[in-house]
Amino acid sequence: MTYPPVVTTVAELRHMLMPWRKDGVALVPTMGALHDGHLSLVEACKKKTPHVAVSIFVNPTQFAPHEDFNSYPRDLEADRARLTSVGASMIFAPTAKEMYPDGFATTLLMKGPAAGLETDFRPHFFDGVATVVAKLLIAAMPDWAAFGEKDYQQLLVVKRLALDLALPVEILPVAIAREADGLAMSSRNAYLTPAERQIAGKLNRVMKDVIALLERGASIAEAQTLGTTALKAAGFDSVDYLALRDAADFTPVTQTGAPARLLAAARIGKTRLIDNMAV
Ligand code: PAF
Numbered sequence: 523m524t525y526p527p528v529v530t531t532v533a534e535l536r537h538m539l540m541p542w543r544k545d546g547v548a549l550v551p552t553m554g555a556l557h558d559g560h561l562s563l564v565e566a567c568k569k570k571t572p573h574v575a576v577s578i579f580v581n582p583t584q585f586a587p588h589e590d591f592n593s594y595p596r597d598l599e600a601d602r603a604r605l606t607s608v609g610a611s612m613i614f615a616p617t618a619k620e621m622y623p624d625g626f627a628t629t630l631l632m633k634g635p636a637a638g639l640e641t642d643f644r645p646h647f648f649d650g651v652a653t654v655v656a657k658l659l660i661a662a663m664p665d666w667a668a669f670g671e672k673d674y675q676q677l678l679v680v681k682r683l684a685l686d687l688a689l690p691v692e693i694l695p696v697a698i699a700r701e702a703d704g705l706a707m708s709s710r711n712a713y714l715t716p717a718e719r720q721i722a723g724k725l726n727r728v729m730k731d732v733i734a735l736l737e738r739g740a741s742i743a744e745a746q747t748l749g750t751t752a753l754k755a756a757g758f759d760s761v762d763y764l765a766l767r768d769a770a771d772f773t774p775v776t777q778t779g780a781p782a783r784l785l786a787a788a789r790i791g792k793t794r795l796i797d798n799m800a801v
Contacts, residue, residue, distance in 0.1 A: 549664035555709035559699035584650030635678035721757035
């Protein structure tokens with residue numbers, strides 16, 4: 523089995539992508555610790571072009587000092603092996619210095635879909651994501667870039683920044699990959715103890731119950747309160763949010779009817795889980 527080649531500099535990345543440009547090139551930005559959800563992003567890109575680059579970079583600017591940057595799982599050889607199974611063409615695994623050269627002084631400040639929910643709890647997060655994603659898109663100049671719906675707010679932020687910066691890329695949204703009990707796949711699921719893993723599987727079920735309540739005519743406030751209580755009863759230590767947002771522009775939803783997204787973030791022990799579903 524041939525593992526995808528790894529390059530670490532933007533110059534090498536551009537050099538390797540050059541002969542593939544005539545057929546089109548796709549990029550899957552990741553932070554590594556790859557699971558089947560990431561592989562489904564590569565598969566979505568493979569439907570567009572045989573040339574799929576995967577970036578693996580644990581981006582320091584999207585972590586706050588108290589968050590898990592140092593402990594975030596890193597295993598490049600395991601990631602390479604996984605990417606071989608889906609036919610990824612290459613891996614871009616830059617160093618922090620390659621992405622943030624000495625004296626780095628440029629940051630994107632995201633508003634619009636970045637406002638609220640994740641930002642209420644991780645104020646640094648989307649500026650860090652937007653800055654690194656813009657850098658990756660400018661480095662690779664892909665025709666397509668795939669992002670998972672698991673990070674739904676991030677997906678809208680990325681769509682917004684590609685539009686605002688007129689980047690010539692089509693953003694491909696990819697449906698959430700779930701475990702057998704419905705838990706959304708995430709690299710952070712690896713932090714869960716067996717007991718916490720049992721609790722984690724209840725997040726998606728409570729969210730489905732909340733949607734059912736809304737469909738039966740419950741008010742948004744009532745469904746949110748019942749859902750939050752149910753999550754705590756299921757064993758979650760705290761609920762950062764359980765909220766409805768417009769599926770397209772991410773404005774808060776006050777009335778059901780238009781396509782919306784139910785989004786949740788909840789904590790068990792040291793792990794914070796997020797999930798979302800169409801309403
Ligand atoms: O979703 C992720 O893994 C990261 O936020 C991303 C998009 C690769 C940026 O670091």
